[in-house]
Amino acid sequence: MLELITFSTLNGVLYGMLLFMMASGLTLIFSMMGVLNFAHASFYMIGAYFGFEISRRIGFWPGFFVAPVLVGVIGGLIERYGLRQVHRFGHVAELLFTFGLAFVIEELVNMIWGKLPVDYRVPPSLDFVAFRLFDTTYPAYRIFMLATAVAMFVFLLVILKRTRVGLIIQAALTHPNMVAMLGHNVPQVFMMVFGVGAGLAGLAGVIAGPALVTQPSMAALLGPILFVVIVVGGLGSLGGAFVASLLIGLVQTFAVAINVSLADAIGPSAASLFGELGRAPLAQIAPVLPYLLLVLVLIFRPRGLFGTRET
């Protein structure tokens, strides 16, 4: 039991941190530009494929540094020459633009790398067992993923709280019009934030690619859950995104480990009351829990856990 709890916690935290790497960029973009970027998870996928392509040519480490930058540049260009043109037609057009973009990116990946998963490997320098606990091993690569995510969180926090750029971004989160009135080039800030957000998602892809499977459906698998994270955490709140990511990571992981059903909790009458749902163990309904949380948060606390603005 202790073993299950320990590893569920580790797995939950890791999954949560992975979510956070993507949600941090998404929440900044959403709160600044008002755009729910449907293509955000696609940058994560591009990051994984770029990482794969570079790692098989010159090695994992160059890919680790170069791929996120490339994805960031692509993100910036898309904002500058795509999203900004669409901006004048309002939020709905922007939403549809990112929605279409996600499909375009997926098809492009299909055409370039094919539909089968690619052979993206953990680098030999990280391919060893970090520690062994209760006879279960924990790979060093997962520790590395965790460390990268934490480092990125600290880096973002320092930028936002301690630099002048961060000051402007923070101001733009709550009072975008006022910031523009004060003479700051808000479109340029937008482009930068979009680029950095895409780059961070790319970084998440580079490090998640070898641990999970790098394939064209990877974006669609993670995309929806990101929206849950940013709404639960609160728009524009980095701390909120952090807490919500961990919360959702842990909830999903622990729910899988628990075999209790409604029938066990309130007796056999559950089956007659709830039908099939009464017999289903918690493990089986684990994937729907984050979305249940989303619905509840929207009803009872629309600004999320740490949000400063109403959704």
Add this chain to the structure above:
Amino acid sequence: MKKFAVTVAVAMGLTCGAAAAQETAKLAYIDPLSGGGASIGEVGLKHYQWLADQINAQGGLLGKKLEILPLDNKTNPQEAVVQAQKAIDAGARYITQGNGSSVAAALSDFVTKYNERNPGKEVLYFNYAAVDDALTNEKCSFWHFRWDASSSIKMAAMTNYLKGQPSVKKVYLINQDYSFGQGVRKLAVEMLKAKRPDIEIVGDELHPLLKITDFSPYVAKIKASGADSVITGNWGQDMALLLKAAADAGLQANWYTYYAGGAGGPTAIKQTGLADKVHDIVEGDPNTAIEAAQAKEAEFRKKYNIGIWYPRAVNEIRMFAQAVKEANSLDPKAVALKLEGMTADVFDGGKGTMRKDDHQFFQDMYLRSFGPLKAGQRFDEEGTGWGWTVKGKIASADTTVPTTCKMDRP
């Protein structure tokens, strides 16, 4: 480009259909050629085109060329029925399909009804991969023939192998939460109970279909259960991601799967380093096949750079040709009457029989494990340098499962 070529081929097939109807025998290949299933569907199409070339090189069917008519059903039952109608309009009297039991059920139903309404213009349906037991039980049809082993045959073969493995004591079941996965789970529980009552089932998990990105929580649970073996019907990414999570956690269990050999599976197993711990159950294996089959395998790999995934497709086309010859007719009804009960040589060696009661093909099954190529093995998979090793051969007699089919014969 490939898709374009297919479209052109389809368009040409349709326009030339009427004119060429007299010269060729058409077999409509109705499987996904776009969307998520396309990577599988394209490979299947290559099998059939290659097989048709061989038939035609030997003079065709009663002097007529066998022509494959590729039609895209997008893995959708309604679309498959539309395409089947199109195929019939283009002069096809034979249809083959494999991906998705829901699609297969719709096609079987359509063909049966069509034949009732159009006596003398019957259409035959050859199923090469849809494994739902219902197709040869309560939903069985005289016009449907299945060359793939049904889900229960696969489980019967697998449990027959496990019968001789005393080291297997604690089994964990993990399956996808939909009709097929639930079926596998039910069969495993029933058959293990009958054949190895001493085996303890320490876990019985259903997880959402194709939605899990990280299986670590599930693997932690398997580990905590103390299972020494895992049985799963998972396919696609659900198979690959599950194995990956298992390797990361250092889970040393043996895996008994239906589809670890599917597209991308070998690559994933090689990455995990689980040498000879992952097993699958198939109707043919290139490394132990007879000489003639190995030569064909090499030829196919050289031409398309993939292995023969569907030895059953070879059996299907060869038996089709033989039935045409024996009936001395291309009439589907005459061919069907020759096919049922037919015993024939199986591509990879041995004999197989098309059972008359339910039109299910029975053949030797092989339980294999995947690991580094051993001495004398010729074929690796997906360029990994690893290949399949046969661990156990289950004779076709030991895979015979009862049927509840009450067939309406014309």
